Amino acid sequence: MSKDHPIPALFSDQYQLTMFQAYHTEGMTGPAVFELFARRLPPGRNYLVACGLEDVLDYLENLRFTADEIDYLRSLGRFTPEVLEILREFRFSGTVHAMPEGTVCFPNEPLLSIEAPLPEAQLIETAVLNLIHYQTLVASKGARVVAAAAGADVVDFGARRTHGRDAALACARALSIAGYVGTSNLEAGQRLGIPVVGTVAHSYIEAHPDEEQAFIRFAEHYPGTTLLVDTYDTLHAVQRIIALSHRLGERFKVGGIRLDSGDRATLARQSRSLLDAAGLTDVRIVASGNLDEYRVAALRAARAPIDVFGVGTAVSVVADGPSLEAAYKLVSYNGRDCGKLSPGKVSLPGPKQVYRIMEGNSAIGDVIARRDEAVMGEPLLHCVMRKGCRLPSASPGLSASRAHLAAGLDRLPARLQSLSDAAQPYPVAVSQALLAAQSRFQQLHSEDT
Amino acid sequence: MSKDHPIPALFSDQYQLTMFQAYHTEGMTGPAVFELFARRLPPGRNYLVACGLEDVLDYLENLRFTADEIDYLRSLGRFTPEVLEILREFRFSGTVHAMPEGTVCFPNEPLLSIEAPLPEAQLIETAVLNLIHYQTLVASKGARVVAAAAGADVVDFGARRTHGRDAALACARALSIAGYVGTSNLEAGQRLGIPVVGTVAHSYIEAHPDEEQAFIRFAEHYPGTTLLVDTYDTLHAVQRIIALSHRLGERFKVGGIRLDSGDRATLARQSRSLLDAAGLTDVRIVASGNLDEYRVAALRAARAPIDVFGVGTAVSVVADGPSLEAAYKLVSYNGRDCGKLSPGKVSLPGPKQVYRIMEGNSAIGDVIARRDEAVMGEPLLHCVMRKGCRLPSASPGLSASRAHLAAGLDRLPARLQSLSDAAQPYPVAVSQALLAAQSRFQQLHSEDT
Numbered sequence: 001m002s003k004d005h006p007i008p009a010l011f012s013d014q015y016q017l018t019m020f021q022a023y024h025t026e027g028m029t030g031p032a033v034f035e036l037f038a039r040r041l042p043p044g045r046n047y048l049v050a051c052g053l054e055d056v057l058d059y060l061e062n063l064r065f066t067a068d069e070i071d072y073l074r075s076l077g078r079f080t081p082e083v084l085e086i087l088r089e090f091r092f093s094g095t096v097h098a099m100p101e102g103t104v105c106f107p108n109e110p111l112l113s114i115e116a117p118l119p120e121a122q123l124i125e126t127a128v129l130n131l132i133h134y135q136t137l138v139a140s141k142g143a144r145v146v147a148a149a150a151g152a153d154v155v156d157f158g159a160r161r162t163h164g165r166d167a168a169l170a171c172a173r174a175l176s177i178a179g180y181v182g183t184s185n186l187e188a189g190q191r192l193g194i195p196v197v198g199t200v201a202h203s204y205i206e207a208h209p210d211e212e213q214a215f216i217r218f219a220e221h222y223p224g225t226t227l228l229v230d231t232y233d234t235l236h237a238v239q240r241i242i243a244l245s246h247r248l249g250e251r252f253k254v255g256g257i258r259l260d261s262g263d264r265a266t267l268a269r270q271s272r273s274l275l276d277a278a279g280l281t282d283v284r285i286v287a288s289g290n291l292d293e294y295r296v297a298a299l300r301a302a303r304a305p306i307d308v309f310g311v312g313t314a315v316s317v318v319a320d321g322p323s324l325e326a327a328y329k330l331v332s333y334n335g336r337d338c339g340k341l342s343p344g345k346v347s348l349p350g351p352k353q354v355y356r357i358m359e360g361n362s363a364i365g366d367v368i369a370r371r372d373e374a375v376m377g378e379p380l381l382h383c384v385m386r387k388g389c390r391l392p393s394a395s396p397g398l399s400a401s402r403a404h405l406a407a408g409l410d411r412l413p414a415r416l417q418s419l420s421d422a423a424q425p426y427p428v429a430v431s432q433a434l435l436a437a438q439s440r441f442q443q444l445h446s447e448d449t
Numbered sequence: 450m451s452k453d454h455p456i457p458a459l460f461s462d463q464y465q466l467t468m469f470q471a472y473h474t475e476g477m478t479g480p481a482v483f484e485l486f487a488r489r490l491p492p493g494r495n496y497l498v499a500c501g502l503e504d505v506l507d508y509l510e511n512l513r514f515t516a517d518e519i520d521y522l523r524s525l526g527r528f529t530p531e532v533l534e535i536l537r538e539f540r541f542s543g544t545v546h547a548m549p550e551g552t553v554c555f556p557n558e559p560l561l562s563i564e565a566p567l568p569e570a571q572l573i574e575t576a577v578l579n580l581i582h583y584q585t586l587v588a589s590k591g592a593r594v595v596a597a598a599a600g601a602d603v604v605d606f607g608a609r610r611t612h613g614r615d616a617a618l619a620c621a622r623a624l625s626i627a628g629y630v631g632t633s634n635l636e637a638g639q640r641l642g643i644p645v646v647g648t649v650a651h652s653y654i655e656a657h658p659d660e661e662q663a664f665i666r667f668a669e670h671y672p673g674t675t676l677l678v679d680t681y682d683t684l685h686a687v688q689r690i691i692a693l694s695h696r697l698g699e700r701f702k703v704g705g706i707r708l709d710s711g712d713r714a715t716l717a718r719q720s721r722s723l724l725d726a727a728g729l730t731d732v733r734i735v736a737s738g739n740l741d742e743y744r745v746a747a748l749r750a751a752r753a754p755i756d757v758f759g760v761g762t763a764v765s766v767v768a769d770g771p772s773l774e775a776a777y778k779l780v781s782y783n784g785r786d787c788g789k790l791s792p793g794k795v796s797l798p799g800p801k802q803v804y805r806i807m808e809g810n811s812a813i814g815d816v817i818a819r820r821d822e823a824v825m826g827e828p829l830l831h832c833v834m835r836k837g838c839r840l841p842s843a844s845p846g847l848s849a850s851r852a853h854l855a856a857g858l859d860r861l862p863a864r865l866q867s868l869s870d871a872a873q874p875y876p877v878a879v880s881q882a883l884l885a886a887q888s889r890f891q892q893l894h895s896e897d898t
């Protein structure tokens with residue numbers, strides 16, 4: 001996610017390089033436009049949140065083939081000395097238009113449009129898709145959790161079960177944009193400046209001869225800490241904390257308790273009553289353990305007095321939809337529209353722009369149009385990189401992206417905030433000019449075949 | 450996955466470090482044993498495949514805190530100078546027992562047992578869980594795909610939609626152990642020596658004025674290549690390849706065709722007939738596009754003449770079970786059994802060994818026992834690292850792990866090879882001594898609370 005941790009150039013499917021070589025050999029180095037979009041929403045979703053652009057721009061700016069990588073490619077016996085020399089000198093020189101991170105978006109809308117000489121635009125496909133795909137998935141799910149929490153804080157506990165280490169970092173990042181207030185992942189704290197949270201696990205309690213000693217010692221080390229109360233018996237543990245607070249006073253300051261298992265609605269209510277009755281009204285209640293947007297919403301609906309939700313695996317692996325049918329498709333080469341007619345994957349040919357149609361402060365629908373058309377509405381794709389150089393406006397930072405998402409969600413029809421499929425999905429139209437181009441394209445290629 | 454690409458020490462949940470500090474402050478540096486296990490099988494599965502150990506051992510051997518990381522921790526204001534100094538000098542000094550990679554295993558069986566001074570064994574939890582979790586998930590699913598392919602080759606096309614870059618590498622690795630014969634991911638080829646595959650995408654066809662020219666040029670560059678035939682109309686494309694073969698002879702050598710969409714059973718049969726009738730019996734048929742073990746099995750059941758399956762997203766994100774309830778739990782401190790009684794998460798206290806009970810060449814059941822018990826059967830956990838040093842036997846290499854898995858699957862009851870839940874799951878018993886220890890532990894802590 002930075003110059004210090006570049007993504008290796010060999011993080012790529014081999015066919016990107018066999019095509020790269022073929023294009024160079026054939027002199028097919030004219031301008032191409034590729035667009036990245038999702039074909040459909042995951043089940044139960046009403047919108048997506050564009051995310052991962054910053055990492056794409058880092059990748060494109062820093063993409064270099066090392067000597068070791070060139071040697072490996074040579075060892076495959078598939079690449080000519082001329083092409084290996086081109087790769088050794090490779091710099092990305094293209095222009096990128098993109099929806100800013102945190103933009104609310106919908107299927108078939110390009111999130112990213114890359115214009116570059118054909119071999120370059122092809123070469124970067126695998127990494128660009130990979131970087132946008134996961135962060136967009138996670139931000140889209142994370143926004144639902146934040147909505148479900150309805151004002152309570154949400155923090156990311158996902159690091160241990162993400163699919164690998166950089167997923168944990170990307171997850172913390174996407175969830176920060178989605179509105180989470182912290183992460184347990186120290187690497188995300190160091191590299192992205194996200195506030196880190198986390199105090200104590202069951203093992204600490206278990207390693208002590210008994211729970212009381214564990215509580216006393218931990219609160220001594222970290223006054224105001226959050227103690228985990230479900231190792232043996234949750235309500236007993238809460239009563240123990242109350243008793244210790246009274247007995248030890250200033251020497252036992254607890255800021256919160258964490259409920260990690262069991263019926264958290266009931267336990268939160270019972271714990272809150274016990275704490276309040278003992279005058280410990282400032283002690284916050286944290287809930288964690290197998291939470292997702294549905295469980296958070298159920299806890300809120302049950303009026304469980306929970307102040308912080310620690311959400312892990314279900315969101316970080318996007319359990320109910322761990323992949324998005326995201327595609328990176330050639331839409332134009334040398335000014336000529338391109339696309340395919342494969343069953344179920346018919347494409348909208350030509351470079352495009354997406355417009356959001358507003359009525360007062362409400363978004364009433366989007367239009368996918370040809371890039372050169374005039375459409376009334378807010379264009380969603382903006383130039384973020386020109387000739388390989390990132391524009392300053394391309395990197396607004398996490399808090400600006402978070403605010404951008406919050407504003408975008410506010411403008412959406414309220415029905416889309418539901419956690420299940422909205423009866424009436426958000427309207428996304430295809431412009432007349434684009435439909436005409438599509439039908440010209442289909443006709444042309446039906447004749448061809 | 451090597452010394453050149455160490456996992457940062459800050460890839461960790463903050464609470465590992467707050468506990469680390471507390472343990473040091475309290476002088477609780479006695480020997481602890483943590484075990485890693487899965488609580489249950491993902492739906493429809495009958496076994497798991499242990500995977501990821503090599504990366505855990507790399508991590509443990511190379512775990513160091515850099516000066517920047519220490520500075521970041523200092524900036525948090527939660528850590529004492531003494532503890533920061535301990536972290537600066539940190540080296541993992543523990544002993545690790547583990548199931549070799551490719552071992553068939555079951556819920557509640559420890560895949561890994563780590564014995565180290567308590568703060569050390571705690572510190573490593575997040576990374577160890579993360580590394581084992583994803584590779585075990587993917588290897589477990591990949592083994593099902595290989596079984597479903599029933600002798601046809603399977604290759605990994607997952608890189609573009611894994612959750613991040615190191616997941617793509619880990620995915621290719623786990624699938625190589627599962628029995629895949631190649632990957633599209635060049636980084637996996639370079640770093641792990643896995644054969645790389647992949648020729649051409651739709652965009653190449655689309656960038657050319659027509660399909661015929663694209664086919665001629667690509668086969669010219671790469672004699673014997675595999676051509677993608679579904680960009681416009683699959684059977685037309687196959688007929689085009691046949692006509693070109695006859696017309697151009699030696700100047701148009703094609704080794705395979707790839708079907709990436711549509712009804713691949715029918716298209717494969719029709720393509721095979723056309724190719725065979727034209728004397729192109731050597732041209733292989735590759736199928737790809739939204740495949741998983743169920744679709745591969747259906748294509749085999751329909752006797753589709755497919756030689757190679759290219760399997761991507763569904764396996765690389767483990768679509769039908771993207772997380773495993775994997776846990777890393779303290780089972781002993783200073784020789785005393787530890788565990789917890791949280792609802793639904795009651796643990797088996799004390800260090801354990803797993804035995805596979807054989808009858809002739811068939812595995813008839815496993816027994817989870819206390820480590821010091823004598824049980825007839827093959828012990829599955831072996832020492833792989835002693836006092837921080839990896840044993841030579843710990844890294845047998847990918848092909849040995851692949852053979853180990855194949856042998857393990859051969860010995861399993863045939864009913865477990867089903868792609869759905871076996872009517873009778875594999876028997877995993879808990880030894881009498883372990884049950885007695887568990888009940889002593891529960892009694893002790895019921896008295897405590």
